[in-house]
Amino acid sequence: MKRRRQGTADESLPELEPGLTLLETPDPRSTALHQLALNTIQQTDGIAYWVDARNTSSSYTLHDMAPHRRILRRIRLARGFTAYQHFQVVRRVVNQATGRTGSIILPNLASLYRDDDVPMHESEPMLNAVLGALSEVADVYDIPVLVTDAAADAFTELVAEQVATSYECERTPMGYRFVGDDYETTVYWADGYWQTTIPYWVDLLGVAEEQADTAGIGPITPATMGGT
Secondary structure, X not given: OOOEXXXXXXXXOOOOOOXXXXXXXXXXXXXXXXXXXXXXXXXXXXXXXXXXXXXXXXHHHHHHHOOOHHHHHOEEEEEOOOHHHHHHHHXXXXXXXXXXXXXXXXXXXXXXXXXXXXXXXXXXXXXXXXXXXXXXXXXXXXXXXEEEEOOOOHHHHHHHHHOOEEEEEEEEOOEEEEEEOOOEOOEEEEOOEEEEOHHHHHHHHOOOOOOHHHHOOOOOOOOOOXXX
């Protein structure tokens, strides 16, 4: 198992395990990706490879959201502007990855393969090959690999079928809410304090049973109301 850094994890975010993880975001450039990616990079040792698509990796956003500059120095960023470029960049990253690699981040993984200039008989096999290579490198080197998608089509289903874990993300007035089989956001950090939710207290204290008798309250009768 890859050694994790001893740091304070953000309780409002899921902690990614080694393997391929899909984050379904509210929109293609959602900063939910940046939050989860930076938290993952902070919690793992080694270089983080970021294979960008659709200009998701805004340097301003990363600098603004990073807890410190040291995290940014560990990110190696490459961009693909077409499906063919993206495919080749992923191949290079997979070949360069080692047991010392910390994580791999791929926002909008399937997006470029949806473009009209890529025929279907090429796009689907290419995306399948990318997913297979990422899954293999994650398993071999024990690396968390995070991919995102904001669409809902056949390519989304193709990605979802090959990942080990998936999370849905939605905006709330308190911040992003992440939901998966093993995690649900129940606390939100804002302005120096934690905002908790009802599911948080249910998880902490359990569900209160509505049994009036256990509280010493019996059924209402004429006698209890002062009647005869």
